[in-house]
Amino acid sequence: MLKSGKNIIQLVIALAVLSVFVLFVLSNEERFQRNGEKDTESYGQQLAPYLWDVNVETAQEYVEAVGKQNNFHYVEVHHSDGELFVKNAMVEADEGLDGLMRAMGLMRESHFLSPIEYQGREIGVIKTARDNKNIYTYMYMLPVAVLLFTVILLFRTLVKDRNMRTDMELDLNESRHRLHAVMAGTPVIVFSMDQSGVFLKCDGKGLSKIGHESSQFTGKSVEECQGELPITLEDFKKAMDGKIFSRVRKAGSHSFETCYFPLMREERQIGVTGVSTDITTILDAVAQLREKDSELDQEMQLAREAHQSIMSTEVPSVDGLEIGMLFRPSLAVGGDVVRFHTGGGSSIGVTICDIRGHGVAAALVSAAFIYKLDELLGDYRDDFGALYTELNQHVNRYFPADRYAAAATVRVDVEAKQLHYVTGSKEPVVLIRANGKVERLLEPTSVLGSVMNSDYEEKCVSLESGDHILLYTDGLYDVQDAQGLELNRQQMIKWVQAGLGAEPQEVVDQVYRRAAEFSVNGKFRDDVAAVLIKIQ
Missing domain, CATH: 3.30.450.20 (PAS domain)
Structure with missing residues (x-):
């Protein structure tokens, strides 16, 4: 911005100097033309008596005298009928500076014409020619113009430098006073x-x-x-x-x-x-902060241990089933729940739940959810619809207003080859058939705690050897890469399908690693939980 302004000022000064020079040239050319016409008219009047008396000899001497004075290098006088009276033409040498100027076209010949009058009558005409040597004047004036432009710029620079030095001295004094004030305090x-x-x-x-x-x-x-x-x-x-x-x-x-x-x-x-x-105060504050951090770490460790004991996420061993389980809180503790419960005989039940939020607050709510789930399972182990209806009312009534529970519960009957399920979540129970077909088992019901009087119904589907049942929370695919691209549910399920040749535990671990590699920083924004069950 400043450099552009400086260039504009210099351009204005240059244009001003150029304008003065152009005006001088135009004025000088006009004066040259006017003087030539005036001199031609004056010489014509002096020749009038000789033309009237037809005194050729005296007239010739006069025009030669005019040529010798170098006023005009060419003079012709004609009678009124056009007949030549006298003539003088001086041959101009093409050598020297004048010759060079003529060759370059910088020196041109100007012609003038004036009538000759005598006793009130026009008796003839005079023609003259003169070299326009104003180029020499302009050659002298051009360095003067350049010098003038340079002097103006130099003067402006000196004034600007002086002002800048004054401003710098003022800034320096002000900075010195500020420094002294800072040092004093x-x-x-x-x-x-x-x-x-x-x-x-x-x-x-x-x-x-x-x-x-x-x-x-x-x-x-x-x-x-x-x-x-x-x-x-x-x-x-x-x-x-x-x-x-x-x-x-x-x-x-x-x-x-x-x-x-x-x-x-x-x-x-x-x-x-x-x-x-x-920096004594700073170091003391850092030491106190580290002490507080240490105390907080100890408290979080106790909370983690208590949370893990409540979760009881040990994978049970059931004949006819292979089970893989993934449980990763985003912080020390989290709000996701994985709960295995026996279904009697050769069946096994699993509940997976995502309490909204994460951290300590979500962990406390998840503990309350587990306590209520275990209590209601004693009465509704064989009726998941009634179980979720009661759970929904409890969550709606006693949990914080923003702590919804997105849950799904399944019971796998190994002997009967049946899957009983109920959902209160936007995430489905995914059934991957032995032939590769994917079935999304999701009933049109609300998340637990969002609507007070929602009804839930248990559903049942048949199973075959080689089928896989997948339960998960959305934290498993809630990641994005460095370009901001989000991982989605469909891609995550494709990763599960691609690894089904391995054991279920290896499959869920591999999906978790791939999601971490996809994430921009290798971290997850939410708690992660998943259970994969294979029917043998």
Whole structure:
């Protein structure tokens, strides 16, 4: 912006100088033309008596005299009937500067014509020619114009530099006052030392923090002051090697961070300068924060252990089934639930639930959900529809308003080869048939706790050997890559299908790893839970 403005000003000055030069040229050309016409008319009137008396000899002498004076190098006088009276033509040499100018077209010949009158009658006409040598004047004037332009720019630059120096001095004084004000109110020590380690300056409010006065150490060597200042001989020697660094050292009961810089003059190191800042308060605050963090870590560890004991996510062993389970809270504890429960005989039940949110708050709600689930399973183990109706009313009535529970419960009857299920979630129970067909088992019901009087119904489908049952929470695919592309449910299920040749535990672990690799930072935004059951 500033550079563009400067160029515009220079362009305006150049145009102004050029305009003056052009006006001078036009004015000079007009004066040359006017003088030529006036001189031609004057010579014609002087020749009038000779033309009237037909005095050819005297008239010829006159026109030759005009030529010798170099006013006109060509003169012709004609009678009124066009007959030539006298003529004088001087041959112009094509050598020298004039010849060069004519060859380049810079010097041109101007012609003039004027009637001759005598005693009130027009008796003839005079024709003249003269070289226009104004180019020499312009050649002299052009350097003058350039010089004028240069002088104007130089004057402007000098004025600008003077103003800039004035502004810089004002800014420097203001900065100096600010620095003094900061030093007066900030616990720092500003110092400089010569090559031998003698303090040239040692000042600042930081000295009063350790019981010393301002300038007390000026003129003393750093070796003499060791132990009294946070500045040491070892650090001085390192700084004299041209290194820029910082050190934290104690002086009395205070801790200082000292930054060292080489002191240079004309590319030669002549000493060391630096500043020491009292960071005692900062270090104390950091120590207290670390202590609090340690206490919090201990509390979180206790919470994690308590949460894991409540979750009881140990995978049961059931004849005729292979089970893989994944449970990864995004923080130390989380709101996802995986609960195995016996269904009697050769059946096994599983409930998977995603409490909205994550962290400690969601973990507390999930513990309450597990407690209520275990209580109701005693009455509704064989009627999942009634179980979810009761659970929904309990969550709606007693859980925080924003803590919904997205859940699904299944019971696998190995002998009967049947799957009983109920859903209160937007995520389906996924049944992957042995032939590769994928069935989404999802009933049009609301999430637990969202609608008070929702009814839920247990459904049943038949199973075959080689079928797989997948239950999961949305945290498993709630990730995005570096370009912002979101992983989706369909892609996650394709990953499960691709690995079905392995054991269920290996499959869910592999899907988790692939989702982590897909994520921009390898982390998950939500808790992750999944159960994969294979029918043998």
